[in-house]
Amino acid sequence: EIVLTQSPGTLSLSPGERVTLSCRASQSVSGNFLAWYQQKPGQAPRLLIYGASSRATGIPDRFSGSGSGTDFTLTISRLEPEDFAVYYCQQYDSSPPTWTFGQGTKVEIK
Amino acid sequence: QVQLAESGGGVVQPGGSLRLSCAASGFTFNKYGMHWVRQAPGKGLEWVAFIRYDGSNKYYADSVKGRFTISRDNSKNTLSLQMNSLRAEDTAVYYCAKVLEGGRYYFDCWGQGTLVTVSS
Numbered sequence: 001e002i003v004l005t006q007s008p009g010t011l012s013l014s015p016g017e018r019v020t021l022s023c024r025a026s027q028s029v030s031g032n033f034l035a036w037y038q039q040k041p042g043q044a045p046r047l048l049i050y051g052a053s054s055r056a057t058g059i060p061d062r063f064s065g066s067g068s069g070t071d072f073t074l075t076i077s078r079l080e081p082e083d084f085a086v087y088y089c090q091q092y093d094s095s096p097p098t099w100t101f102g103q104g105t106k107v108e109i110k
Numbered sequence: 111q112v113q114l115a116e117s118g119g120g121v122v123q124p125g126g127s128l129r130l131s132c133a134a135s136g137f138t139f140n141k142y143g144m145h146w147v148r149q150a151p152g153k154g155l156e157w158v159a160f161i162r163y164d165g166s167n168k169y170y171a172d173s174v175k176g177r178f179t180i181s182r183d184n185s186k187n188t189l190s191l192q193m194n195s196l197r198a199e200d201t202a203v204y205y206c207a208k209v210l211e212g213g214r215y216y217f218d219c220w221g222q223g224t225l226v227t228v229s230s
Binding site for chain 2: 031033035037039043044045046047050056088090092096097098099100101102103104
């Protein structure tokens, strides 16, 4: 089973700053089936990035994803007030079909 | 627009059963695979189960295999999760989620969730 480890656990930042979140897989993620989600308190998660680097519908271009193999990154170019949330990475493995999430990174207001 | 509405959550004793439902609208339900994902209070996300668009394939997390059953009724645009032999560690908000077009790989749209509490 592929384990995803996100770092750091918490980031304290100010609006306008650039953010880089890391997601490391215990084995190579085949097909780059890696996604990022944003979750705000009391809300369901929202898909931001899929296929490691493709933005989902309606996601602002300040969000970008990169990486391949075992190392993936979510970047927010300039933090907006509405971006303070928890971010999860997620991968799909076909053998057997399983979907796993990282433990999350909380981006909080400094 | 896509809407997913879970129902059926509540308080149940350890060893008990509960059936969750997810009513889908705003998209062609019988063309998309569907998932259940849960989140324990204050914790992260955990995938629970997946069902193919036509119900022909189902997959489960090891933590629920043999106890939970995912199903769907395409005539009623409804997804279900039958949960048996419930344990305290099954306490969570349960979300249904639609796959992103093009494959089973990602969770595109989510419901607001329904809370299941397993406690005596």
